[in-house]
Amino acid sequence: MPNEWQTVLDEIKNNVSEMAYEAYFARFKFVSNEGGILTSSVPNVFIKTQIDGKYHNTVLDALKVAKYDFRDFKVIIDGNDKPTVKPPKEILPNERIAPTFTPPRAISTPKRLQIDSNGLNPKFRLSNYVVGSNNDLAVSAAHAVIENPGMRYNPYFLYGGPGLGKTHLIQAIGNEILERNPNMNVLYVTIEQFYHEFVEAMRKKLDGFAEKYRKVDVLIIDDFQFIAGKEKSQDEFFHTFNELQQHDKQIIVGSDRLPAQIATIDERLASRLMMGVPIDIQMPDFETRCAILKSKAELISAEIDDKTVEFIAENVRSNIRDLEGKLNQILALSELRGVPTYELIDDSYITQSSTPTRRKTISVKQLIDKVAKYYNLSPKELLGTSRVKNIKTARQISMYLMKEELGLSTVEIGRELSKDHTTIMHGIKVVKNNLKTDFNLREQITDLRQKIYTS
Amino acid sequence: MEIEVLQDRLAKALNAVSRVAASTKAGLPILSNVLLRAEDNQLTLTATNMEIATVQYVNAKAKKNGTITVPAKLLAEFVSNLPKENVLLSAKDEKLVISAGKYKSTINGILADDFPELPKINEEEAATFKINVDIFKEAVNEVIIAASNDTTRPALTGVFFNTFNNSLFIAATDGYRLADRKFVEKVQSEIKVIVPTNALQEVIRSISDNVEEIEVLITDSQIRFRMGEIEITSKLIDASFPDYRQLIPKDCTNIIELDKAELIRMTKVAALFARDSGGSVVCEAKKDEGIFSISAVASELGENTSAMGANISEDGKVVLNSRYLLDALNATVEGKIIFGLSGKLAPVIIKNAKNNDYMHIIMPLKS
Numbered sequence: 001m002p003n004e005w006q007t008v009l010d011e012i013k014n015n016v017s018e019m020a021y022e023a024y025f026a027r028f029k030f031v032s033n034e035g036g037i038l039t040s041s042v043p044n045v046f047i048k049t050q051i052d053g054k055y056h057n058t059v060l061d062a063l064k065v066a067k068y069d070f071r072d073f074k075v076i077i078d079g080n081d082k083p084t085v086k087p088p089k090e091i092l093p094n095e096r097i098a099p100t101f102t103p104p105r106a107i108s109t110p111k112r113l114q115i116d117s118n119g120l121n122p123k124f125r126l127s128n129y130v131v132g133s134n135n136d137l138a139v140s141a142a143h144a145v146i147e148n149p150g151m152r153y154n155p156y157f158l159y160g161g162p163g164l165g166k167t168h169l170i171q172a173i174g175n176e177i178l179e180r181n182p183n184m185n186v187l188y189v190t191i192e193q194f195y196h197e198f199v200e201a202m203r204k205k206l207d208g209f210a211e212k213y214r215k216v217d218v219l220i221i222d223d224f225q226f227i228a229g230k231e232k233s234q235d236e237f238f239h240t241f242n243e244l245q246q247h248d249k250q251i252i253v254g255s256d257r258l259p260a261q262i263a264t265i266d267e268r269l270a271s272r273l274m275m276g277v278p279i280d281i282q283m284p285d286f287e288t289r290c291a292i293l294k295s296k297a298e299l300i301s302a303e304i305d306d307k308t309v310e311f312i313a314e315n316v317r318s319n320i321r322d323l324e325g326k327l328n329q330i331l332a333l334s335e336l337r338g339v340p341t342y343e344l345i346d347d348s349y350i351t352q353s354s355t356p357t358r359r360k361t362i363s364v365k366q367l368i369d370k371v372a373k374y375y376n377l378s379p380k381e382l383l384g385t386s387r388v389k390n391i392k393t394a395r396q397i398s399m400y401l402m403k404e405e406l407g408l409s410t411v412e413i414g415r416e417l418s419k420d421h422t423t424i425m426h427g428i429k430v431v432k433n434n435l436k437t438d439f440n441l442r443e444q445i446t447d448l449r450q451k452i453y454t455s
Numbered sequence: 456m457e458i459e460v461l462q463d464r465l466a467k468a469l470n471a472v473s474r475v476a477a478s479t480k481a482g483l484p485i486l487s488n489v490l491l492r493a494e495d496n497q498l499t500l501t502a503t504n505m506e507i508a509t510v511q512y513v514n515a516k517a518k519k520n521g522t523i524t525v526p527a528k529l530l531a532e533f534v535s536n537l538p539k540e541n542v543l544l545s546a547k548d549e550k551l552v553i554s555a556g557k558y559k560s561t562i563n564g565i566l567a568d569d570f571p572e573l574p575k576i577n578e579e580e581a582a583t584f585k586i587n588v589d590i591f592k593e594a595v596n597e598v599i600i601a602a603s604n605d606t607t608r609p610a611l612t613g614v615f616f617n618t619f620n621n622s623l624f625i626a627a628t629d630g631y632r633l634a635d636r637k638f639v640e641k642v643q644s645e646i647k648v649i650v651p652t653n654a655l656q657e658v659i660r661s662i663s664d665n666v667e668e669i670e671v672l673i674t675d676s677q678i679r680f681r682m683g684e685i686e687i688t689s690k691l692i693d694a695s696f697p698d699y700r701q702l703i704p705k706d707c708t709n710i711i712e713l714d715k716a717e718l719i720r721m722t723k724v725a726a727l728f729a730r731d732s733g734g735s736v737v738c739e740a741k742k743d744e745g746i747f748s749i750s751a752v753a754s755e756l757g758e759n760t761s762a763m764g765a766n767i768s769e770d771g772k773v774v775l776n777s778r779y780l781l782d783a784l785n786a787t788v789e790g791k792i793i794f795g796l797s798g799k800l801a802p803v804i805i806k807n808a809k810n811n812d813y814m815h816i817i818m819p820l821k822s
Binding site (some may be wrong): 019020022023043044045046047048049050053054077078 | 483484486504505508571572573574575676677690691693754
């Protein structure tokens with residue numbers, strides 16, 4: 001009668017603390033109910049004493065709730081019940097919504113993630129991932145991984161600033177692989193989950209931690225930068241990594257930074273992560289931002305006009321999460337006030353919101369100061385005529401940023417920097433060209449943009 | 456509660472108690488606490504991890520009876536650092552105030568009501584015997600090394616207490632070796648129980664110098680050791696132990712008397728060359744030359760042979776795991792030992808030369 005016994009266990013669970021339940025009732029089992037004597041078993045005499053003593057009435061009440069018919073209740077000791085390894089607890093609530101579920105206007109209702117036991121959110125697909133110049137390399141590598149997991153780009157190391165779509169992309173890879181090979185064991189975890197499970201396993205001396213991770217075919221690790229300072233986890237991850245790679249299992253890592261830039265990371269781990277090609281994701285350009293906004297709006301079946309899309313794309317340049325936030329904000333406000341979205345564009349509430357927006361506070365002088373500070377120069381040096389390479393580069397970068405971020409013309413920039421406008425044109429061209437090939441430069445510019453907009 | 460107790464006595468008791476409290480695997484916070492009970496002129500300290508429980512009685516002056524539980528480790532560490540004088544423990548609600556001279560601290564605890572009840576023993580029904588502390592230590596140490604730590608075979612993770620021909624024997628095996636030792640003679644009751652090794656280790660650690668005798672009480676589900684002011688209770692392992700007497704060879708073709716210290720040295724040296732081969736060393740007896748030798752070959756490093764003179768009745772050769780051989784030798788008492796060799800595939804017996812109380816059997820490796 002396993003079902004009735006489950007009722008008993010559930011009932012007990014409701015009446016004692018969780019830890020007391022774990023300690024005393026985790027291995028409380030039904031044995032028989034014959035001749036009016038209901039027999040149950042526990043692993044040892046210490047636990048029997050608790051159940052016969054303090055918890056006697058709790059158990060009797062629970063047995064009554066389960067409608068057991070008995071005269072006498074007995075607890076025996078059964079040590080042959082071997083300790084079994086418990087599956088790791090689900091970290092995220094196992095709430096499921098039908099995939100087709102679309103709220104009429106999902107804007108103001110909090111969205112719940114649908115999480116499968118493999119940790120993947122099935123909503124993240126390649127089909128709803130907007131490809132632009134900022135991420136085309138990452139996406140084509142992703143396709144290669146999906147076609148032949150474990151063969152090329154292993155590890156697939158994806159890095160880029162927060163909110164640029166790393167999680168979406170690496171989860172999409174997992175989902176696509178699963179769709180093609182339903183028998184593959186795909187696991188998505190954040191480094192935080194990995195760490196907590198690891199600590200839990202160590203603390204409770206549970207086996208099965210290493211097995212869980214070492215038997216997967218595709219391991220997807222997100223937020224890898226948080227491994228900084230967790231030495232034991234690094235060790236464990238290192239061994240897991242080696243084991244998987246030796247067996248040609250695919251490893252996919254998402255991180256804010258390159259391994260080498262993560263403080264206190266073990267060198268051997270960092271070098272292994274660089275074995276595949278590290279691929280970065282940049283902030284999408286204006287057109288891509290527009291496409292993303294449209295795709296997001298479509299996903300929640302909201303109507304939005306081009307003018308609004310352009311307005312948001314123009315104003316939000318920090319990351320995609322902010323982009324989505326702004327979109328949701330406008331949609332919510334439009335619903336609330338019952339006016340079409342484009343009428344809200346000039347609304348003071350929208351423009352003054354907390355999202356960092358463009359051209360709000362920054363002046364030419366502030367920009368120059370920031371660039372100078374970033375490169376450890378004085379503004380005077382930066383504006384001077386020195387031909388020293390790093391000063392020259394910094395100067396060209398400020399030209400580029402003035403054009404891109406402040407929207408000034410080359411003539412205006414020339415006036416500000418006391419230079420000829422052809423010099424400015426050349427400088428911007430140099431930066432633009434280098435951006436295509438120079439990863440370092442791309443990062444510096446991303447950093448600078450962040451600094452400009454977050455002050 | 457309010458009770459006054461001498462620092463050194465309290466520190467010693469807490470030290471032993473906190474070991475048990477710290478080893479808790481269950482997540483129940485109260486299990487890492489020690490239960491303090493002040494009653495008349497006695498302070499009782501109790502800790503359990505739901506497999507072992509230890510109770511310590513300390514003479515003290517109780518001004519007010521009562522109970523409380525507090526984190527064992529913290530209290531133990533605090534008290535051990537106090538000066539040697541009277542310590543006053545006073546509890547109110549869920550707080551324990553400890554003061555000694557100029558030191559004073561308050562520790563947050565949990566009410567004693569939540570502390571698990573300890574199993575009771577019906578002393579009239581229990582099998583009881585007494586044993587000298589030194590014999591207990593020696594016997595347990597001789598046997599415990601052969602116990603397995605493979606939890607998938609629970610029976611082998613403990614020490615088997617069993618009566619045979621009116622004597623109590625203790626035995627342990629991990630399937631590759633077996634140790635058996637006569638424990639107590641003339642025991643009235645019939646005993647067949649498996650005691651967890653960690654309980655025995657805890658008993659050995661808790662024995663203090665002034666104790667001479669241990670009283671043991673055994674029921675079908677638990678075992679209790681009483682020694683002086685300490686009482687340790689453990690669950691028994693509920694499984695059946697293999698019929699190990701069947702495994703003991705009836706007699707050996709070649710009984711060789713060897714010096715223990717010399718044999719240990721030879722085994723250690725050979726073990727250096729046996730690392731590649733999983734510790735396997737060759738033990739060989741040669742009748743004509745009258746020598747006993749141990750050798751090992753490491754294909755890359757080289758090889759080693761050491762020999763000593765011995766009185767040998769027949770040629771013989773066996774391959775053993777050097778680690779098991781060393782464990783067995785280290786467990787036996789000093790002096791001469793008997794090395795019983797029967798053939799390539801027969802188990803080897805190691806015994807004291809003086810008496811037959813202890814026997815260690817090692818299964819040979821196939822060479």
